[in-house]
Every structure is written in structure tokens, then in C-alpha cells.
Amino acid sequence: MTEREKEILDILKENPMISQQELADKLSITRSSIAVHITNLMKKGYIKGKGYILSKSSYITVIGGSNIDIQGVPNNSLVMFDSNPGKVDISLGGVGRNIADNICRLGINTKLISAVGNDLYGNQILSECKSYGIDIDDCYISNEIPTSIYVSILNDSNDMQVAISHMDILEKVNIDYISSKHQFINDSLAIVIDTNLSKDVIDYITSTYSNIPIFVDAVSTAKCIKIKDIIGRFNTIKLNKYEAEALSGLKIDTIDDLNSCAKSLLYQGVQKLFITLGKDGVFCATKEKNSKIDSVKVDIISATGAGDAFTAGLVYSYLNDFDIDYSAKFSMAASIIALSHENTINPNMSVDNIEKILKEMILC
Template sequence: MSLTQREREIVDLLRADPLLDAAALAERVGSTKAAVSVHLSNLTRKGVILGRGYVVRAAAHSVVVVGGANMDIKAHSRAAVELRTSNPGEAFTTPGGVGRNIAENLARLGTPTHLVAPVGRDPFGDQVVALTRDAGVVVDHMIAVDGPTGTYLAVLDATGELLVAISNMTVTDALTVRQLGAARDLLAHADLLVVDGNIPAAPTAWLLDFAHAVGVPVVLDPVSVPKARHLAATLSPERPVLAITPNSDELSAIVDEPVADTRAAITRAARVLHGRGVTHVWVRRGVRGSILSSRDDDGRVTVTTLAAPTVEVADVTGAGDSMTAAFVHAWLRGDSPVEAARFGQAAAGLTVASTETVRPDLTASLVDAELRRHAPRPSQEKKR
């Protein structure tokens, strides 16, 4: 979505004073009322403004998450798994989906959060919506669709490591721009938008365009290698992104070339994404921690290596979702990007130490206490 210079001037004025009418706008930009009315009509058609006051974001920090919501079915083996036979263990269901998990983590950390996600008109969908609401997430813009609610089946070994997972995200794969239309006002008022990589390419591109037009920063979670591939064509300087959170394999898919899990290789690939409009590229490396590459307004790049906290793993499911949510929470409260990344890693450590996909006792105070306990010292290197 592109705006003319005059349209951008009008949007800036409306952000400052959403009650300006066409005559007042015309006087301020040195144009006629008729010409400004045409610009306002075009901005409405483009989805940038939805009516008087709609381009102004709310004063309170709030996040909108657009992504997947499904029912997780998790099975834990009691001993080392033997393939092609039955293994003793436990199984249970819990609400899941990357977008939904990020939203719940944010709500538990204390950030007002809205979730926009498709669910089926079925018992699983009803449970997902009800339990997500109970966790503190605003679910007024959930999208009810025909078809089954998404499911994610995960099999974990006795140590909590994932062995295999099968996901059925058909309703999310079919999400359209038209379905997101009802959330335009919500998006325009957000302080930050999180986009889950499960969203198809066309809605993702529309969300990035819309967010840029209304001045809402975006954090992208690529989710997986197959889901990350469409981002190669979606990312561009015309659709700036605040942060993206891939692992090295997902980073390879986005830049469309192999990326070794080394600082040098990750730094080179991150520069490619900086060139495509991404300010912070935060690459996750599991037990090896993470690497954060940040580009400032003058084009200087700072690369920071962060060590992972040492924890006893109970279940790795949901660790990446808590990392993203905690990063967003910390960034909104004013932490530096490096501090936000450290906060995210601490939240992930607390999550993998729990058997729950979203740790129910997660709070910002708990994460801050964990940070003080580990007190990591990241190494930094500045490059031009």
C-alpha cells in the first residue's frame, strides 16, 4: 500500500488531531477542501482511515496479535521412545497456536493484548476462545469460520524434547484480507502488531502495508521453515518491520541461501534483512542462546551475542512464543533491544522449565527476578 506525499501529510495531521475536518486540513496543507476530501476518500479506500479519529492509537500500550489459534494435543513418553510401537505415557489437550500463545504470554506479563485468529465453529474452537479469554486476552475479534479448528499433535520424549509434531492449520492457511477487514480499527489503534508466520502471504503483506500506513511497528515470528519461505518475497523497505525472530534454518529460508549456525554467517544474513527494512534480526539458537543484529537510523549495525539461561528442561513446547511475547513486552515498557532480548530469553527459560505451553504463573516480576539470578553479560561488536 503506497501513499502520496499529500496523503502522508494528512495522516500525520490526523494523528495529532483526529477531529480535524476537511476544511481545517485544507488550510493546514495549503490545498482546497474539495481536493482534501478526495484524499480522505482515497485514504479510506486504502484502509488507512476508517472514520473520524480512527487513525489515532490509544494512549495505553496495547498489542494486537494476528496468527494461529488451535488445540494442542501433547503426548509425553515416560521412557525413551521406541518407534513403531506403543509407548507408555500421558496425553492431554491445551489451547495452542503460535499467535494465541504469544497473546496469552503477553497478557500474563501485563500487556493489554487482542488476538485476531480464525477458529472453527466447533467444540475445540469454543474451548480455545473461552480459555484464551480466561487467560486475560481480549478475543472480541476472533474470526469464526466453517471447518475444524486447527490442531497440533506433539510427541515428546521423557526429557521433554520434541520428537515429532503434526499440525493441521487449514483454517489459518485459508485466512483472507477480507476476513481481517473487521479488525482495521483495532489495528489502527495498536501500539504494536505481532504477526505469526502461519498467516498466508497475501494477508501478511496487507498487514505490513496497513501497519506502515498507520505508524504501527511490527514484530514477525516466522514459525517454521515452510512458513518462513513466503517472507522472502514479502519483506521490503516499503514495508518496514521492527523485529523478526527466526532460528538459523528459518533465516536461511527467508534469505534463500544456506546460513550456518555461526555468528559470522548469521551476521551476514541479518544484513540482508536489514536491507529489506528489518530493524532488529533476533536469531534463536536453542541452548546456544541467540544473536541480535540491530541497525540504527544511521545504518550502523550492532551485533550482540546472548547466552541462554541454564535450566532443567521439562517441555520445550512454547519456548519461542514466550521469547517473542517477552521481547515485545519489554520493548514497550522502554527496555533497549538487547535488554528486551535478554528478557525474552529469561521468559523462554522459565517456560521450558514448566510442563505448560504457556507458564500460568508467568509475570514480568518473575522474569526480572530470573534475569537478576543469571545476570548474563552479552558480548558486543559494532560494525559499519
């Protein structure tokens, strides 16, 4: 959704019976431009029928982890088994929450289903998510289990060296809890999950909501194994090279290896596959075509959160009917924005800034 379309949708929520001319006057643009935006909003499923009735399926549901990120960055080369002078930052995190945050910043209505403790960190997560516009009404809040914490240590290249995650609370997002949210999940334009969820919950979601496009972020080589036998249930899957190797059982060293991996996974039914390759770019594939998109040189401030931004870009690309190559480029540009900020979420994430990066990529 573009910024202008979001403006129009916000006005329609307040006054569904407003005329196109009144909309044009309110936004200081022509009536013909309003007509084009209205048509696009109808095509995308945000509005329908006379009086611009808002479609109940006008949001994305993200189901996954929420936590507090504690990130340490050494001043010099990281020395193992020793205390390293450096900097420690605390920010909101969790793969599911990060994806929801990025999607919301791209102008898409977003619902987050996650779990937090009724504590300082949990209240901070809920408060800040709500202030960004994320719907957190269906998050589980526990009085017994603390909010998840993710501790990561970066190396002198600002890439993650090691991390520890304490996410026991996410077990509360079980099948019974998901079932209790059926009405809201079933009305989603698309569903995004991360593999921090338990295997049985992932199986339940992908089988119950097979009528809805489902996106998955694999999270890690250890956790992505949960989806190995149900790959075909996903519309779109985002992996890194090591996760792709774990799921396909193939070693990836060359472009031919990437092609073989893609064929293996696409044969199982997944519709769109994206394998991120770090500085070497992105490999993307459908059954009809595949291609490798080269990366551009980036000054990395922090690699944490880049993959989450990429997944958010894929969701936006799907809603806007981008082809596979442009989806990869758009999502890569989103990850570049994430890489250029010390926090997990770059507050400057927006469609406009992604488009600026895309223009720079074309000029390079």
C-alpha cells in the same frame, strides 16, 4: 507495563478524573510515586491529556493461529514406528494465541484476531482467553470448519521429535476479514503476526499497516518463506537458526556466519533481528550493533511454547524501550519460564518472575 502501572491503569479506566492523591491513598503509596507512574504511562502511550484520557492505542493486536495442543511424551527413549508408553497432555495452543496469552500475562492489553470452530475446543479457547483478559471480540467463529488441532510428540530430551498441525480454519482470516477489522487494527500500539497466515494476508497486513511496528514469529522453515521477499516491512523478526538460514540463503555454523546472515536481513530493512540458538543462547542485531547472549543451564520440562514466550518478551521490551541486548536477555528469561512447565503456557509467566530469572542470570 509493570504490575503497579497496570493497577493504576485499571483504576483510571473506572475513574479517569481521580486525583493523584486519591490514587496514592487507594494504593497506599506516596503521591510522588504516583506522579512517576503516571508519567511513565503517558510516555508509553497508555494515557494522554487532562483527566487521564485513556489512549485508544493502548493495546497490542496479535493476528495468527489458535488451536488445541495435544502433546505426547514417552516414558523412555522414543521408538519410531511403534507404540510408546507415556503421557498425553491437552492444552490451548497456536502460535498467535500463545503469544497473545504470554503478552497478556505480562500486563499488556492484548487483542487476538484468530479463527476457531463453534465446537467444544473452540469454545474452550475463547472462554479461557477471555478469562485471562485477552480481547477475543474480533475472532472468526465458524459453524462449518472445526477448531485447529496441533499434535506433537516429544523425545526423551523433552524436545519436539515430530508434529502435525491441522489449521485449515485459519484461511477464514483472509484479506476481507482483516479489512473488516481495520479500525481496531489501525489503533494498535504494535501488531504481531505469525506465518501460519496466508502469504497474501501477510502481504496485506504489512503493506496496509506500515505505520505501525510489526513483529513476526517465523513459526517454521517451511512457513517463514512467505516473508522472504518482504523482510524489510517488519520492525522485529524472531527466527531460529534454521529459519534464518532459509531466509538468508546462508549456512550458519559460526559467529561470522551469524553476522553475515544478520547483515543480509538487516540490509533489507528489518530493524531488529533475533536468532534463537537453543542451548547456545541468542544472537541479536540492529544496523548499529550485534551481540551473542549466552544461555544459562535450564532443566527443560517441555520446549513447546518457548519461542512464543520469547516473542512476547520482545513486544514487552519494545514497549519499555529496552536496548537490543536487554531485550534479548528479557525475552530469553521469558522463554526459560516457558521451558520449566509441561504446558505450552506457564501459568507463572509474569514480569516479576522474568526479573527474578534475570537476576539469576546475572549472578551465574
